Amino acid sequence: MNKLLIAAIVGTLATKSVLVSADAFAATTTDSSASKAKRPAPARRIIKRKPKAEAAAAAKTDPIPEGATKWSCKDAMTFYLKGDMKRDAIVTVNWAKKDYKLPRQDTTTGADRFHDSASGMDLVVIPTKAMLFSDKDESRLADQCVTAEMAAGATAPTQSEALKNNPLITPEK
16 A cells, blocks of 8 residues: 555656656747847858768778788688798788787697787687687687698698697607
């Protein structure tokens, strides 16, 4: 019963405040419309807009780095990788016409991982494929990416594969 009484009082007060604010709004609009009639109309600004083709050309696009390796992925996606994954601390990935400098990250799994927290780009390479992730929207941008050599049966040019195939490092049996 008390809840019903409180709800009725709150409803009554709410409708009165709406009516009061509507009356106040009407009073201010009539006063301001009278004052606007006395002022001259402001000059219109002409804004020139670029056509879409010019706007697209003005967008920053990085050329594919010279000497970069093409990685073909599932769903007709591609990216280009410049650098030696076996020894370089930073590689350059050209994805969606932009270059990303990705520093090497240590892993315990044996995969090569290159990750830049500023851009959110994350490249993970295992012996059979590479995957490109985005930390920003937590999505996989490209999957099952391989080079032409990998498509022919070779393994990925990773640091772990180079160490595994090095006779100086491989323990004797």
